[in-house]
Amino acid sequence: MKRLAIIFSRLIWLVPTLLGLIALVFTISHVIPADPVRVIAGEQATAEQIAALRTKLGFDRPLWEQFLAYIGKVAQGDLGMSLFSQRPITEDLMARLPATLELGIAAVFLAVFVGVPLGVVSALFRNSPLDHAVRVVSVSGLAIASFWLAMELQLLFSMKLAWTPLSGRIDGFPPEPRSGFMTIDAIADRDWEALFSALRHLALPTLTLALPAAAQLVRLTRAGVLEVINSNHVLYQRAMGYPERVIVWKYVLRAAMTATVTQIGLIFGVYVLAGAIVVETVFDWPGIGLFAVNSILRSDYNGIVGFTIWAGLIFILVNLIVDLVHSFVDPRIVR
Amino acid sequence: MTTNAITNTGRLRMKTKMLRMVAAAAAMFLAPALASAQGRYVHANNSPFDNLDPHAVFDVGRAASRINMYDGLYRWVDNPPKMIPWLAESHTISPDGLTYTFKLRRGVKFHDGSEMTSADVVYTMERMLAMKKGPAGLFLGSIAPGTTQAPDPYTVVFTLKEPSAIFLSTVPEIQVVNSKLVQRNVKDGDHGEGWLSRNDAGTGSFALRRHDPAVGFIATRFKDHFYGWEPGKKWFDEIEFRSVLDVNTRVLGMIKGDYQGTDGYLPYDQIERLRKEPNIQILEDESMRVFYFAFNMSRPPFDNVHFRRALNHAFDYNGFINDILKGSVARNPSPNPNNLWGTPKDIKGYEFDLDKAKAELAKANIQLRPITINPLAGFPETEQASVLFANALRKIGIEAKVEASPWNIVSDRFRSKDTMHDMVPLWKSTYYADPNNWVGELFTTRHHGGRSTTWYSNPELDRITDEALRITDQAERTKLYDKAIRHIVDEAVGIFVYNTKWFGPYSSKIGGIRFSPIGSGQEMRWAYFK
Known part of the structure; x- marks a missing residue:
């Protein structure tokens, strides 16, 4: 019951959160003195042509009027049309979302599978050379700019060693999407060649996104494990003669993971969604991050606000899932 | 099924033999047609191809979709640019400089097989003027809506508001669309903009095969193009234009051989980087x-x-x-x-x-x-x-x-x-x-x-x-x-x-690129794999 209450309260809070987000992004993107009408009309446009197009697109109306009209549309699920592609924003985002999710999920999995065990090992061998090495790597992982890392990985693995492709999601022009997830489509078709190609294309962008996320997880897990390992219940378990393996992986890790799990939601938002904007651009990964960059470069207001709403929604939903997982890891919060 | 299983029975062996003979015969039959089969040319472009409508898009970065899938009345080629007859064969100008009469080429086909006539040119002009986007800027000041006439299927008459010597140099931008096809796809009075942003209604040298707004487009050589494909010459069977936003990725992709061409206005240090690569040629103009x-x-x-x-x-x-x-x-x-x-x-x-x-x-x-x-x-x-x-x-x-x-x-x-x-x-x-x-x-x-x-x-x-x-x-x-x-x-x-x-970077295997400042060397009908 308590879990349902968590879901319910989160969903209620979704509305004012999104409303605030829309108001903020709408205002910022519209008050910047950039003019999408001029870009659409083209450099050769006459003053009359620009004025006529401005009226047609409704940009001559007061900002509050434009905002209310926009909110009205969003309430009906309509994010408006892209000023450039002439298609509904929702359609453009839907077409690109699977690419970002495929990459984001792969990156989170890689970060968890690498970051959590390394954090535990680092804590268990505190102040050993191994611990120092892991800490140096994790601090570097947080400090390295992702666009630089992306380019270095391209140079090493794609250009020098020729192990991975340079960019894109699959060899050649992508096939007509079904689920939109290249790996799932390939498995459904039992097309192992396509699956292998999709995985090879996933490797470098996943690695780029996962490195800072894994670094953050290493630090959190290490801190969590260190805190728990010095607690009384661990002292008691040791006194009872439990094997060290059981103490660490069953009791310490579970207690330490409560903090780590809640951070995964944050990591998804900060490292994966925000990182996707850079990583998708460098690896020519046709997801919503690349869509956002193109929208910003051309002042496509509807594209910018649409992307932000979706990113906000994804962030909120991921955090809801994380809270539910948290309630299983640490049942105390639903008692 | 394994090869052994097939060869185990005489019947299947016969069948295989026959199949081989049929394949050999087919290969011989197809040989002349495929003599110029050239595969696919892949171009990394700096702008996204999220809209293919030739009347909405007019920037140099996205010229490739317009110039390869659509034709204008005349066409700019080479450098210094010269205008050659294209969909129109000739024109006359009235003594007062206000009336331009174009004689259209006969038998020009759209990609759906229907014939292009003067009604399509009139529709094209009216559509541009109504949409007021991109190329419309060239005509809004000189042509009033409703004044373009089609006295017969192969004649178009433009009447200018005032004499304009530049009008002639803008007619290559009258990129003709298939009026019947576009009109069938008009939704809520949108001039077919939604549909044409993802589809093709042109007569151009290449016809759209695939479009993914997030990636780019593939177009196949249009065999019935009015200009013809000279026997014995080479050409591309398919062209693929991808949007690759990051300069470094475009350059590395060129070096790796993923792309055979990219935009000609890269930062000069990247051009110098590409010059050192043996598999790349830099064309200059x-x-x-x-x-x-x-x-x-x-x-x-x-x-x-x-x-x-x-x-x-x-x-x-x-x-x-x-x-x-x-x-x-x-x-x-x-x-x-x-x-x-x-x-x-x-x-x-x-x-x-x-x-x-x-x-x-x-x-x-x-x-x-x-x-x-x-x-x-x-x-x-x-x-x-x-x-x-x-x-x-x-x-x-x-x-x-x-x-x-x-x-x-x-x-x-x-x-x-x-x-x-x-x-x-x-x-x-x-x-x-x-x-x-x-x-x-x-x-x-x-x-x-x-x-x-x-x-x-x-x-x-x-x-x-x-x-x-x-x-x-x-x-x-x-x-x-x-x-x-x-x-x-x-x-x-x-x-x-x-x-x-x-500085046009192309794979050294590519020949026949014709650079014109209008279109920036992206018209692919002249190019081929050497």
């Missing part, structure tokens, strides 16, 4: 894209000619061209490209000489104020030029503040003389190869708030350029543009720096 500092002429001290001349003497042309740009461009001392007719060949422009600059400042005898330079963020050349210039200005006692902004913000500021910065370094590209594209648009009163970037107004210049639009005799027009260009340079209405060179 002087383009028609003039780099200049636009002055906001509406406020003092820019109203003082000596002040403007002082600015012109304070820009280090050689330092910028030879040291910063490593000699990759050619000095262009006037607003019009050196390689276009109408540009005076003896015009010298200004030289970098701070003493002369100081002398001009003394003559100006004005109260100086700090001036602002607004380079384009993301275009390092504009920022480098601005910083170089600001340093030199300081030496002659003028304080200059450099503040970069993205293009969409800069272009918005051009709309008003109050919001435009004092100086903006930028390029003027070729939209039609006529001197009016530069001197006739950048400095004339009729283009204030639109194509003019200077807010300059001079009755004599307006008169000369208007006169040059009224008459069609090129010799007479040359004289007028000569006069107009000399006037602008003498009055120092801007700093004119260089004419861009196009």
Whole structure:
């Protein structure tokens, strides 16, 4: 019951959160003195042509009027049309979302599978050379700019060693999407060649996104494990003669993971969604991050606000899932 | 099933043999047709192909979809650009210069197999005028809606509001769409914009096969294209244009062989990087894209000619061209490209000489104020030029503040003389190869708030350029543009720096690229794998 209450309260809070987000992004993107009408009309446009197009697109109306009209549309699920592609924003985002999710999920999995065990090992061998090495790597992982890392990985693995492709999601022009997830489509078709190609294309962008996320997880897990390992219940378990393996992986890790799990939601938002904007651009990964960059470069207001709403929604939903997982890891919060 | 299983029975062996014979016969039969089979050319483009509508898209970055899938009445080829008959075979102009009658080629087919007629050309013009986007800017001022006529299926008559000598040089931009097909797909009076943004209704050399707005498009060679495919010559069977936003990824992709071509205006250090690669060729051509500092002429001290001349003497042309740009461009001392007719060949422009600059400042005898330079963020050349210039200005006692902004913000500021910065370094590209594209648009009163970037107004210049639009005799027009260009340079209405060179990076396996400043070498019907 308590879990349902968590879901319910989160969903209620979704509305004012999104409303605030829309108001903020709408205002910022519209008050910047950039003019999408001029870009659409083209450099050769006459003053009359620009004025006529401005009226047609409704940009001559007061900002509050434009905002209310926009909110009205969003309430009906309509994010408006892209000023450039002439298609509904929702359609453009839907077409690109699977690419970002495929990459984001792969990156989170890689970060968890690498970051959590390394954090535990680092804590268990505190102040050993191994611990120092892991800490140096994790601090570097947080400090390295992702666009630089992306380019270095391209140079090493794609250009020098020729192990991975340079960019894109699959060899050649992508096939007509079904689920939109290249790996799932390939498995459904039992097309192992396509699956292998999709995985090879996933490797470098996943690695780029996962490195800072894994670094953050290493630090959190290490801190969590260190805190728990010095607690009384661990002292008691040791006194009872439990094997060290059981103490660490069953009791310490579970207690330490409560903090780590809640951070995964944050990591998804900060490292994966925000990182996707850079990583998708460098690896020519046709997801919503690349869509956002193109929208910003051309002042496509509807594209910018649409992307932000979706990113906000994804962030909120991921955090809801994380809270539910948290309630299983640490049942105390639903008692 | 394994090979052993097949060969185990005689029946299956026979079947295999027969299949092999059929395959061999088919191969022989197909051999002549496939002699020129060329596979797919892959191009990495800097702009996204999220809209394929030729009447919505007009920027140089996305020329490939328009120029390969659609045809205009005439077509620009080569450099200096020459116009060749294309969908239209010929034209006549009425003595008053107002009526242009085009005779269309017969038997031209759209990609769906239907014939193109004058009704399609009329629909195309009306659609552009109604949509008011992209190429419409070339026609809105000269053609009124509803005035284009189709007296018979192969004749089109355009009636201009006033004589306009540049009209002819804009007809390649009348990219004809299949009117019946587009009209069938109109939704809520949208002129079929939604549908045409993802589909193709053209007659062009390549027909759309796949489009993914997030990736790009693939188009297949259109065998029934009116221009024909000369037997024995080579061509591409398919072209793929992908959007690859990141310069570094485009360059690495070229080196790796993922792409066979990319855009011809890469930063010069990337061109030098590509030059070292054995599998890449860099084609070079002087383009028609003039780099200049636009002055906001509406406020003092820019109203003082000596002040403007002082600015012109304070820009280090050689330092910028030879040291910063490593000699990759050619000095262009006037607003019009050196390689276009109408540009005076003896015009010298200004030289970098701070003493002369100081002398001009003394003559100006004005109260100086700090001036602002607004380079384009993301275009390092504009920022480098601005910083170089600001340093030199300081030496002659003028304080200059450099503040970069993205293009969409800069272009918005051009709309008003109050919001435009004092100086903006930028390029003027070729939209039609006529001197009016530069001197006739950048400095004339009729283009204030639109194509003019200077807010300059001079009755004599307006008169000369208007006169040059009224008459069609090129010799007479040359004289007028000569006069107009000399006037602008003498009055120092801007700093004119260089004419861009196009450096087209292509795989060394590619041949037949024909560069034209309009289209930037992206028309693929002439190209082939060697």
